[in-house]
Amino acid sequence: MATFLLLNDQEISAAPITFNTALPVAKGETVVRIQTKLLRSTDDPSGAERDLTVWALPLVGPYGITEKLALFGILPILDKEMETDTVSGKIKRGESGIGDFTAMVRYTFWKKDAPGKTMRLAPFLAIKIPTGEDDATDGDGKLPQPLQLGTGSWDYSLGLVMTRQTLARQFDASISYTLKTEANGFEFGDEAHFDLSYQHRIWPRELTSGVPGFVYGVLETNLIWQDNNTDQGIEDADSGGVSWFLAPGIQYVTRRTVLELAVQIPVAQNLNGTALENDFISTLSFRMNF
Numbered sequence: 001m002a003t004f005l006l007l008n009d010q011e012i013s014a015a016p017i018t019f020n021t022a023l024p025v026a027k028g029e030t031v032v033r034i035q036t037k038l039l040r041s042t043d044d045p046s047g048a049e050r051d052l053t054v055w056a057l058p059l060v061g062p063y064g065i066t067e068k069l070a071l072f073g074i075l076p077i078l079d080k081e082m083e084t085d086t087v088s089g090k091i092k093r094g095e096s097g098i099g100d101f102t103a104m105v106r107y108t109f110w111k112k113d114a115p116g117k118t119m120r121l122a123p124f125l126a127i128k129i130p131t132g133e134d135d136a137t138d139g140d141g142k143l144p145q146p147l148q149l150g151t152g153s154w155d156y157s158l159g160l161v162m163t164r165q166t167l168a169r170q171f172d173a174s175i176s177y178t179l180k181t182e183a184n185g186f187e188f189g190d191e192a193h194f195d196l197s198y199q200h201r202i203w204p205r206e207l208t209s210g211v212p213g214f215v216y217g218v219l220e221t222n223l224i225w226q227d228n229n230t231d232q233g234i235e236d237a238d239s240g241g242v243s244w245f246l247a248p249g250i251q252y253v254t255r256r257t258v259l260e261l262a263v264q265i266p267v268a269q270n271l272n273g274t275a276l277e278n279d280f281i282s283t284l285s286f287r288m289n290f
Contacts, residue, residue, distance in 0.1 A: 189227030
């Protein structure tokens with residue numbers, strides 16, 4: 001029966017695309033998630049016509065230690081490039097390579113299972129380890145810190161995620177706070193995230209045997225607050241602020257794999273000073289469990 005997508009720790013299920021879920025990773029099982037992210041930012045209030053393109057390939061590997069405890073490792077491969085107008089003409093700066101590694105632990109401390117549905121709450125802790133290069137240079141000198149592949153800092157995140165799943169739909173909510181630390185005289189602003197995701201099965205509408213997979217429509221929203229960056233102890237007035245995104249998406253879910261796509265579209269961006277605004281962030285993702 002098609003109910004393999006629910007309450008079976010050995011199988012893949014629908015899940016949020018832009019953030020984490022509270023659904024379990026089976027003991028001794030590994031879920032490999034490969035994402036391709038594209039961020040475009042061209043709305044520049046400074047007049048410098050800054051044009052930022054970031055490609056990211058986060059490699060995500062959850063592993064189930066017990067029924068309730070899971071470890072996650074996230075290693076991004078990055079390509080950052082910014083074009084800027086100067087008095088000497090347009091210049092292009094950027095760097096490619098491995099970014100900072102993040103280790104995360106998630107523990108499901110409460111769950112309620114019933115026929116055809118489940119609800120779970122899981123806090124998580126994450127540490128970002130400075131594995132990416134943070135002092136790259138080019139012909140114009142050291143790259144600005146936002147264009148570096150790594151931050152050079154150890155950063156710490158704490159959060160809580162809730163998941164409610166039935167045979168036809170799933171709802172996820174997550175809240176988290178990230179404490180950034182200083183490195184090389186520079187400190188990115190702390191961040192707070194509030195995320196929601198709703199996934200609804202749109203095909204097949206009726207559960208029948210012999211169906212190879214399921215199509216889910218997805219709608220997510222992300223509210224992000226970032227504090228000002230600090231450079232050499234001086235607060236950068238052109239950084240930080242609040243952004244709100246809506247992310248429509250689609251998922252194709254089989255017994256062992258998921259193919260998914262979502263595009264985060266800014267609804268409102270109340271950024272400080274001349275901070276560069278996002279045009280969109282797209283995510284194409286593939287998941288498989290072993």
